[in-house]
Amino acid sequence: MALRTAGSVLVVFLWSVAVALGQNGWSVTYTKKSICTLKGSTVEMSCSYTYPSDLQVKVTTTWWSTTLTCSTTCILTGNPTYIWYRNSKIVQGASSPSYTVYFKTEDRFYCAVKDINSPAVSVEGHSYFHVTYTHQRICTLNGSSVDISCSYTYPSGHTISETIWYTKGKLHEAPQILSPGYGGRVEYLGNMQSDSILRITDLREEDSAEYKIRFRTGQTTWEPTIPGTTLTVTGLQVKLTPATVTEGQKVTLTCSTTCTLSDNPTYIWYKNGHVTNQSTSLFLNPVSSEDAGRYSCSVEGHEEIPSDEETLTVRYGPRNTSVSVSPSGEIVEGSSVTLTCSSDANPPVDKYTWYRKNVTSPKASGQSYSITNIISEDRGEYYCEAQNGRGSMNSTAQMIIVAGKPTSFVTAAVGIIVVVLVLILCLSGFMWFRKKASKSTSDTRDTSENVQGDSSPVYDNISGMAMTSTAAQTADTDNQDYVHYASVHFCGSKNQDVPLYSTVQLPQPQIQDEDLQYAAVKFSCPSAATR
Numbered sequence: 001m002a003l004r005t006a007g008s009v010l011v012v013f014l015w016s017v018a019v020a021l022g023q024n025g026w027s028v029t030y031t032k033k034s035i036c037t038l039k040g041s042t043v044e045m046s047c048s049y050t051y052p053s054d055l056q057v058k059v060t061t062t063w064w065s066t067t068l069t070c071s072t073t074c075i076l077t078g079n080p081t082y083i084w085y086r087n088s089k090i091v092q093g094a095s096s097p098s099y100t101v102y103f104k105t106e107d108r109f110y111c112a113v114k115d116i117n118s119p120a121v122s123v124e125g126h127s128y129f130h131v132t133y134t135h136q137r138i139c140t141l142n143g144s145s146v147d148i149s150c151s152y153t154y155p156s157g158h159t160i161s162e163t164i165w166y167t168k169g170k171l172h173e174a175p176q177i178l179s180p181g182y183g184g185r186v187e188y189l190g191n192m193q194s195d196s197i198l199r200i201t202d203l204r205e206e207d208s209a210e211y212k213i214r215f216r217t218g219q220t221t222w223e224p225t226i227p228g229t230t231l232t233v234t235g236l237q238v239k240l241t242p243a244t245v246t247e248g249q250k251v252t253l254t255c256s257t258t259c260t261l262s263d264n265p266t267y268i269w270y271k272n273g274h275v276t277n278q279s280t281s282l283f284l285n286p287v288s289s290e291d292a293g294r295y296s297c298s299v300e301g302h303e304e305i306p307s308d309e310e311t312l313t314v315r316y317g318p319r320n321t322s323v324s325v326s327p328s329g330e331i332v333e334g335s336s337v338t339l340t341c342s343s344d345a346n347p348p349v350d351k352y353t354w355y356r357k358n359v360t361s362p363k364a365s366g367q368s369y370s371i372t373n374i375i376s377e378d379r380g381e382y383y384c385e386a387q388n389g390r391g392s393m394n395s396t397a398q399m400i401i402v403a404g405k406p407t408s409f410v411t412a413a414v415g416i417i418v419v420v421l422v423l424i425l426c427l428s429g430f431m432w433f434r435k436k437a438s439k440s441t442s443d444t445r446d447t448s449e450n451v452q453g454d455s456s457p458v459y460d461n462i463s464g465m466a467m468t469s470t471a472a473q474t475a476d477t478d479n480q481d482y483v484h485y486a487s488v489h490f491c492g493s494k495n496q497d498v499p500l501y502s503t504v505q506l507p508q509p510q511i512q513d514e515d516l517q518y519a520a521v522k523f524s525c526p527s528a529a530t531r
Contacts, residue, residue: 352366
């Protein structure tokens with residue numbers, strides 16, 4: 001009985017609410033009109049309802065856009081947020097009640113404020129000016145070419161008389177009109193009635209900007225307010241990670257750009273001007289000294305536009321350390337020798353230390369080590385240690401052989417040889433002089449005999465005779481010997497007729513004879529009985 005009474009009261013209450021809601025624009029829909037259930041059980045009664053809303057979307061159409069406005073019958077307080085939906089997906093949330101559409105579409109739009117939605121509307125069929133850029137952003141290489149394109153529509157009754165591409169540089173700068181042929185690098189393509197293409201060749205980094213199009217018809221000039229195509233011109237740059245690398249480590253070389261190139265390009269790598277690899281990045285792991293060199297990169301299809309070269313420097317410790325000796329070979333006591341150390345290292349060796357084998361303490365420092373006035377005790381093996389910031393390395397040992405001075409026996413032998421040579425020279429000179437003296441004596445004897453054997457001439461007394469030859473004789477006897485006599489006395493036979501001569505001419509002396517001078521010459525005359 002209590003359940004029936006309570007149920008009757010509930011039904012009456014719900015009916016009263018429904019009447020009230022219906023009178024104020026509300027509507028209620030019950031899930032079930034009647035329910036039969038057991039006494040003592042549980043029952044669920046449900047309904048759905050709607051309530052009135054004054055949010056509306058107003059559509060305003062121009063030649064180039066459609067503006068949607070979320071409006072109410074009263075002014076909303078508290079700076080509400082308007083949420084715009086396109087096909088039930090949020091496309092904008094802002095404090096402004098307006099949303100502008102710059103393209104033709106069949107989508108449905110509605111707005112919402114504080115979870116209260118407006119009825120959805122469609123902008124299909126509205127006619128206005130409209131442009132669609134093929135690409136919002138383009139990233140391309142310095143020195144290459146680019147095509148910036150768009151398509152556009154306009155209301156019927158209009159005819160396009162001019163299409164102009166333009167760009168703005170920095171803020172507040174006047175538009176830069178890019179007429180065909182501008183700078184010799186600009187070309188217009190397309191039919192100019194529904195599509196247009198701006199081609200720019202030999203791109204430069206200063207060409208980076210936002211490019212837009214503007215129409216002119218017989219009735220108006222239309223310049224769209226929507227963003228155009230942003231062009232970024234970039235060069236290629238090789239980046240090393242890390243910038244400083246040591247042998248055995250890992251290094252990554254990246255072909256870097258200021259923007260992301262489209263079409264996922266393939267990069268070509270060069271080492272010292274020769275192709276070495278094709279990949280986005282170049283990995284050297286582990287890096288060695290042979291990897292050091294000049295690296296550059298280019299994009300496949302644009303090999304003629306490579307990046308600047310970047311030098312990869314690989315650091316490593318000393319290696320190939322060796323010692324050279326000057327002079328080489330056996331070193332004589334008292335002389336000098338210089339040892340020079342050489343080593344391959346990067347950075348270069350900054351410290352050389354010299355050691356003698358089996359001796360702990362170093363002998364000297366520096367790339368060269370000189371030993372002067374060398375003695376036999378300096379004989380031994382020497383090596384150097386080369387060191388830089390990456391490590392150190394010892395050279396192989398170099399043997400120094402010290403030869404003693406010449407012995408006394410050798411000195412004596414040399415002395416004897418010298419004495420013998422001097423004696424031979426003296427003996428040769430003595431024999432030569434003796435031969436000359438013997439020859440001179442023989443010549444004198446011959447002269448005496450000739451005078452004595454001749455019975456005809458008799459010489460009385462010749463004193464202070466000085467014989468001079470004629471000029472011809474003087475010329476012929478430059479190398480001859482001369483004989484001077486202080487006095488000459490000849491005795492002849494009394495029985496003979498002795499002619500007297502006041503002058504006596506000397507016979508021609510022999511060439512190369514010694515000069516002989518006589519204080520007195522006397523010949524004794526034999527008696528007649530003796531003859």
